[in-house]
Amino acid sequence: MKAGSNLERVLESGQFAVTAELGPPKGADAEVVKKKGSLLRDCADAINITDNQTAIARMSSIACGVILNQLNLEPVIQVVCRDRNRLAIQSDILGAAALGIKNVLCLSGDHQKFGNHPQAKNVYDIDAIHLIQVLKKMRDEKKLLEGDDLTIEPKLYIGAVENPYADPYEFRVIRLAKKIRAGCDFVQTQGVFDVKKFKDWMKTITDQGLDRKVHILAGIIPIKSAGMVRYMRDYVSGVSVPEEIVTRMENAKDPRQEGINICLEIIDELKEIPGLHGIHIMAIAWETVVRIIVDKAGLAPRPAV
Amino acid sequence: MIITKQKPFEEILKFLESSPRVFIAGCTLCATTCKTGGEEEAKKIEKKLQDKGKVVSGWVILDPACHILNNKKYFRENKEKLDQADSILVLACGNGVQAVGESMDKKVYPGCDTLFLGEIIRFGNYEERCQLCGECILDKTGGICPITRCSKSLLNGPCGGAEDGKCEIDPEIECGWQLIIDQLEKQDKLHLLEEIIPPKDWSKSRDGGLRRLTIGRKEK
Numbered sequence: 001m002k003a004g005s006n007l008e009r010v011l012e013s014g015q016f017a018v019t020a021e022l023g024p025p026k027g028a029d030a031e032v033v034k035k036k037g038s039l040l041r042d043c044a045d046a047i048n049i050t051d052n053q054t055a056i057a058r059m060s061s062i063a064c065g066v067i068l069n070q071l072n073l074e075p076v077i078q079v080v081c082r083d084r085n086r087l088a089i090q091s092d093i094l095g096a097a098a099l100g101i102k103n104v105l106c107l108s109g110d111h112q113k114f115g116n117h118p119q120a121k122n123v124y125d126i127d128a129i130h131l132i133q134v135l136k137k138m139r140d141e142k143k144l145l146e147g148d149d150l151t152i153e154p155k156l157y158i159g160a161v162e163n164p165y166a167d168p169y170e171f172r173v174i175r176l177a178k179k180i181r182a183g184c185d186f187v188q189t190q191g192v193f194d195v196k197k198f199k200d201w202m203k204t205i206t207d208q209g210l211d212r213k214v215h216i217l218a219g220i221i222p223i224k225s226a227g228m229v230r231y232m233r234d235y236v237s238g239v240s241v242p243e244e245i246v247t248r249m250e251n252a253k254d255p256r257q258e259g260i261n262i263c264l265e266i267i268d269e270l271k272e273i274p275g276l277h278g279i280h281i282m283a284i285a286w287e288t289v290v291r292i293i294v295d296k297a298g299l300a301p302r303p304a305v
Numbered sequence: 306m307i308i309t310k311q312k313p314f315e316e317i318l319k320f321l322e323s324s325p326r327v328f329i330a331g332c333t334l335c336a337t338t339c340k341t342g343g344e345e346e347a348k349k350i351e352k353k354l355q356d357k358g359k360v361v362s363g364w365v366i367l368d369p370a371c372h373i374l375n376n377k378k379y380f381r382e383n384k385e386k387l388d389q390a391d392s393i394l395v396l397a398c399g400n401g402v403q404a405v406g407e408s409m410d411k412k413v414y415p416g417c418d419t420l421f422l423g424e425i426i427r428f429g430n431y432e433e434r435c436q437l438c439g440e441c442i443l444d445k446t447g448g449i450c451p452i453t454r455c456s457k458s459l460l461n462g463p464c465g466g467a468e469d470g471k472c473e474i475d476p477e478i479e480c481g482w483q484l485i486i487d488q489l490e491k492q493d494k495l496h497l498l499e500e501i502i503p504p505k506d507w508s509k510s511r512d513g514g515l516r517r518l519t520i521g522r523k524e525k
Contacts, residue, residue, distance in 0.1 A: 112508075118513075119504070119506040119508050120512070122512045
């Protein structure tokens with residue numbers, strides 16, 4: 001075991017993993033974190049906490065992670081390269097590990113233009129691939145990026161993200177292979193709506209044997225309304241939504257229920273895809289739906305490993 | 306002026322490995338002044354490349370290398386010389402290299418490293434003065450730029466690291482804020498130092514993505 005986290009044990013024992021996303025509050029409010037965390041208890045193998053998602057300043061992912069740990073819920077903390085340089089990232093990671101964080105997800109981070117501080121200077125001192133390398137070096141070689149020895153290494157299960165739908169399509173698998181070479185242990189994808197295209201992508205992955213080098217979790221975004229799905233189609237870069245799903249949501253008498261049905265159908269198809277090792281449910285501001293989806297998809301109870 | 310420095314010849318040879326025939330393009334402006342990409346330097350590089358067995362199909366000092374329309378016209382008129390080359394070695398700033406690349410369908414390689422936007426103190430002695438941050442605050446700082454001259458780019462300096470007017474990172478570097486204070490004192494404008502300069506709008510700098518300016522037509 002690299003980190004000995006629950007997520008690592010579930011994935012390494014070959015079971016179909018479920019993780020769920022938690023968005024930190026815009027305030028120093030630990031109760032919100034505890035409440036959202038409790039809603040996800042027993043539904044997910046680990047809870048993934050965003051790091052100032054869409055470049056909006058919120059409670060730090062590490063702090064939220066520690067709050068979840070106190071409730072015996074396992075966090076995956078996201079770390080983006082937008083806000084911190086290599087010094088700050090390494091220092092925060094050491095602190096996070098010392099506080100009991102075992103899973104880290106490495107991302108570039110949304111550009112600050114999309115957030116509430118568009119005038120901010122961005123950092124991007126290192127990119128997401130470098131970040132994976134840095135974490136791996138700290139964990140496996142017990143060294144900082146520039147080579148200084150660490151007294152105690154951070155024992156981390158290292159995650160990365162990939163978008164099967166982003167352009168240029170031909171480059172996506174090459175980039176994923178780079179992330180695997182850099183040292184990631186698991187990969188979460190962008191939300192899957194277009195299962196056909198996702199299957200094609202997974203086929204390329206399995207053809208190259210990459211699914212044996214890394215655990216891939218498909219992103220699931222529960223949709224609440226026709227407006228939300230149109231927004232995802234039109235404004236969220238790198239999300240591909242088939243017209244059929246938009247039409248179904250537009251015609252639905254109970255859009256929330258229809259959104260859940262669509263999710264369940266997608267998960268059913270995903271479960272059959274060779275090489276796919278789990279799902280990651282991103283139900284930001286709709287945490288209650290996670291339990292419903294996990295139950296109805298036959299993914300409950302979560303394995304005790 | 307854009308200050309450039311010619312790359313070590315070995316480095317140039319390395320990226321020209323798969324280009325037996327080379328065309329050289331310099332620039333009449335900054336690179337000529339810096340003596341990194343003028344006529345003299347183009348001829349020197351031509352000779353060195355020939356000594357290493359390369360065929361130099363021709364050279365030109367573009368006027369200037371960052372002018373796409375001019376470049377296109379020249380390349381059209383000298384198509385033959387360019388057709389004979391596998392690639393173009395550009396002795397100019399990074400902008401010049403890319404403008405040449407956009408002016409014709411040919412591989413381009415950088416002959417220089419682009420260092421900074423600076424002033425000529427005397428020939429061979431250049432110093433950075435502007436970081437092109439997109440929103441000038443020289444009115445508040447006695448005409449001396451803290452973004453460039455303070456090593457931390459502090460807007461409300463100096464920090465606690467200055468000693469005898471020198472920066473903590475290098476005793477050869479003057480403390481930018483010491484310079485600003487001295488200048489404001491001379492101008493009897495020290496009161497400006499009491500103002501808290503607000504956080505900068507970095508979206509106008511490179512942090513906001515590719516910058517564009519269109520004058521005379523619809524401005525973006």
